[in-house]
Amino acid sequence: MNLFTVKENRKLSQRYHLLILEGELENPLPGQFVMVRAWPGFDPLLARPFSIHDHEPDKLSLLFEVKGRGTKLLAALEPGAKVEVLGPLGQGFPEVNSGEVILVAGGIGIAPFFWTAKKLKEKGLQINLFYGARTKNDFLRLKEFEDLGISLNLSTEDGSLGFKGFVTEPLKGYLHEPGEKIIFACGPMPMLSAVAKVAKDLGVRAYVSLEAHMACGLGMCLGCVVKRQERGYLHVCSEGPVVPAERVF
Amino acid sequence: MDLTVKIAGLTFKNPVLLASGTWGFGEKLKNYLDLSSLGGLVTKGISLKPREGNPPPRIAETPCGLINAIGLENPGVEIFKKHVLPPILAWKTHVLVNIFGETIDEFLAVAEALKDEPISGLELNVSCPNVAKGGLAFGHDPATVKALVEELRKTYPGFLVVKLPPVGPVLEVARTVLEAGADALTVANTYPALAVDLTNRRLALGRGTGGLSGPAIKPLTLKLVYDLYRELKAPIFGCGGITSGRDVLEYIFCGAKAVQVGTATLLDPENPGKILAEIEQELEKLGETRLENLFAGLFKSKH
Numbered sequence: 001m002n003l004f005t006v007k008e009n010r011k012l013s014q015r016y017h018l019l020i021l022e023g024e025l026e027n028p029l030p031g032q033f034v035m036v037r038a039w040p041g042f043d044p045l046l047a048r049p050f051s052i053h054d055h056e057p058d059k060l061s062l063l064f065e066v067k068g069r070g071t072k073l074l075a076a077l078e079p080g081a082k083v084e085v086l087g088p089l090g091q092g093f094p095e096v097n098s099g100e101v102i103l104v105a106g107g108i109g110i111a112p113f114f115w116t117a118k119k120l121k122e123k124g125l126q127i128n129l130f131y132g133a134r135t136k137n138d139f140l141r142l143k144e145f146e147d148l149g150i151s152l153n154l155s156t157e158d159g160s161l162g163f164k165g166f167v168t169e170p171l172k173g174y175l176h177e178p179g180e181k182i183i184f185a186c187g188p189m190p191m192l193s194a195v196a197k198v199a200k201d202l203g204v205r206a207y208v209s210l211e212a213h214m215a216c217g218l219g220m221c222l223g224c225v226v227k228r229q230e231r232g233y234l235h236v237c238s239e240g241p242v243v244p245a246e247r248v249f
Numbered sequence: 250m251d252l253t254v255k256i257a258g259l260t261f262k263n264p265v266l267l268a269s270g271t272w273g274f275g276e277k278l279k280n281y282l283d284l285s286s287l288g289g290l291v292t293k294g295i296s297l298k299p300r301e302g303n304p305p306p307r308i309a310e311t312p313c314g315l316i317n318a319i320g321l322e323n324p325g326v327e328i329f330k331k332h333v334l335p336p337i338l339a340w341k342t343h344v345l346v347n348i349f350g351e352t353i354d355e356f357l358a359v360a361e362a363l364k365d366e367p368i369s370g371l372e373l374n375v376s377c378p379n380v381a382k383g384g385l386a387f388g389h390d391p392a393t394v395k396a397l398v399e400e401l402r403k404t405y406p407g408f409l410v411v412k413l414p415p416v417g418p419v420l421e422v423a424r425t426v427l428e429a430g431a432d433a434l435t436v437a438n439t440y441p442a443l444a445v446d447l448t449n450r451r452l453a454l455g456r457g458t459g460g461l462s463g464p465a466i467k468p469l470t471l472k473l474v475y476d477l478y479r480e481l482k483a484p485i486f487g488c489g490g491i492t493s494g495r496d497v498l499e500y501i502f503c504g505a506k507a508v509q510v511g512t513a514t515l516l517d518p519e520n521p522g523k524i525l526a527e528i529e530q531e532l533e534k535l536g537e538t539r540l541e542n543l544f545a546g547l548f549k550s551k552h
């Protein structure tokens with residue numbers, strides 16, 4: 001684990017924080033994650049996995065939702081506090097050099113897409129973000145995504161902003177349009193499953209970023225599994241978190 | 250500083266081994282730690298046939314503890330021999346292969362398959378269920394575990410460790426396996442444990458129950474080591490909740506010859522190296538130059 005220092009801990013709303021850390025992450029790739037611990041002793045025992053939300057030399061940002069004990073402790077961190085970080089870990093999104101990249105995010109699944117979009121944008125690729133949330137107040141970092149100059153397609157479950165319903169509906173409509181496309185999706189399992197189905201039906205390649213409870217993040221405990229499509233289990237921390245959708249769905 | 254440890258004809262360069270199932274097969278750990286610097290490596294449990302393991306969730310966290318129900322996922326002994334073991338054997342330290350089976354014959358077949366491999370020894374995981382006894386673990390049944398070790402001893406002359414479950418008739422099982430020819434004991438495996446997911450109104454682990462490891466179990470396993478050493482004076486690998494050099498010395502003081510570090514490696518891949526370095530510092534603080542001088546010290550002092 002490497003020691004990082006809290007530069008800023010920005011409360012974005014009641015449940016969401018942007019944690020900006022100073023420290024060096026060696027050659028990270030979009031879609032990879034880090035294991036984070038920011039408390040002394042062994043309670044909580046395990047480090048917590050988080051996607052790389054943004055990265056610059058000597059700077060790492062995490063976007064997180066306050067869920068339980070670990071994230072509550074992270075939310076309370078003050079500037080100057082030390083944080084242990086292990087990473088970058090796992091397999092990120094595949095390299096894309098042509099065509100259009102469609103990012104599909106549900107809820108906090110938006111986390112890995114800021115840096116991903118930034119990097120893809122640098123390559124001059126066209127990016128279209130389909131972003132679903134419960135209500136208009138649950139969208140995160142919308143202004144920053146707009147500033148990247150990518151296309152945004154919002155949907156909310158209650159219809160308070162954008163399309164009313166699940167993000168897969170507008171996605172389906174869009175996928176019918178011609179052109180070379182690839183989908184990167186991150187969000188809750190039911191959303192990933194729905195995206196995988198739409199992509200398969202329309203013959204579009206899709207990659208999904210998975211979640212699982214993790215102890216080590218390094219393929220050592222075999223604790224972080226998700227059922228594979230064929231037989232057996234896939235280890236999210238070493239074979240993922242990003243995998244081709246058909247491996248799971 | 251002299252950290253060497255001798256157990257039944259094997260010399261370990263120091264008392265820190267990596268416990269079964271907590272370091273993968275070293276593929277990633279080698280980036281954080283020189284595996285050759287350790288006293289030894291105990292592999293993930295290997296069975297005759299490949300095993301998929303349990304459905305998720307496989308882990309749950311409790312205060313200072315980890316409950317796991319991995320389900321002994323492993324590639325099976327043939328793939329293990331061909332692809333997994335060779336790079337592990339390249340590390341310049343002792344490699345013990347942890348094996349298990351659901352029948353005595355399966356244990357014997359795994360041992361047979363490994364007989365020509367240049368490993369340092371076998372560790373038997375007897376915490377797994379015995380099919381012939383309706384799922385009662387081998388390690389809870391002195392008569393069966395005796396038969397297992399006796400049978401194995403007919404064909405396997407090498408270094409043989411039995412890893413005990415921490416519950417059940419532990420002392421009787423320990424005595425029995427030593428009489429049947431085991432060289433040493435690993436004390437102990439994880440403690441049967443349960444976690445509940447109230448939000449979803451079910452058990453937190455996919456398989457239902459699991460095994461508790463980590464700092465939460467250290468005082469319990471320390472007592473087991475103390476009790477077993479007092480009764481049996483046999484070579485013991487202490488294993489349970491070790492996270493520091495001080496923990497290692499406490500185990501050795503209670504009668505362990507060496508230790509195995511498990512969950513600590515999962516918490517931070519640099520932990521085994523840190524623990525090793527701390528042993529020297531702690532010995533220095535205690536004014537000792539030889540680890541051996543602390544061994545079973547509790548039984549030598551007047552208290």
Ligand SMILES: Cc1cc2nc3c(=O)[nH]c(=O)nc-3n(C[C@H](O)[C@H](O)[C@H](O)COP(=O)(O)OP(=O)(O)OC[C@H]3O[C@@H](n4cnc5c(N)ncnc54)[C@H](O)[C@@H]3O)c2cc1C
Nearest residue numbers: 048049050051064065067068069070071111211212213241
């Ligand atoms: C690869 C990966 C990337 C992630 N990226 C982000 C991110 O960028 N932003 C974000 O807000 N969240 C992310 N998560 C989820 C995040 O790890 C959990 O919300 C967090 O661990 C909860 O910890 P807690 O102590 O607050 O909750 P508790 O419920 O107290 O945690 C108890 C245990 O369960 C584990 N756990 C609980 N929920 C999850 C979950 N959904 N996924 C994995 N483990 C869980 C914890 O790690 C811990 O070991 C990611 C998960 C994974 C696997």
Ligand SMILES: Cc1cc2nc3c(=O)[nH]c(=O)nc-3n(C[C@H](O)[C@H](O)[C@H](O)COP(=O)(O)O)c2cc1C
Nearest residue numbers: 221268269270294374438462463489490491511512
């Ligand atoms: C994720 C995990 C996997 C394990 N797999 C095995 C195994 O395959 N065989 C075995 O004998 N013990 C296994 N164990 C038990 C450990 O080797 C060790 O005995 C136990 O965790 C107690 O030590 P600790 O508190 O230092 O972790 C496993 C433990 C954990 C946490």
Ligand code: FES
Nearest residue numbers: 217219222224237
């Ligand atoms: S978290 Fe340990 S193997 Fe994935």
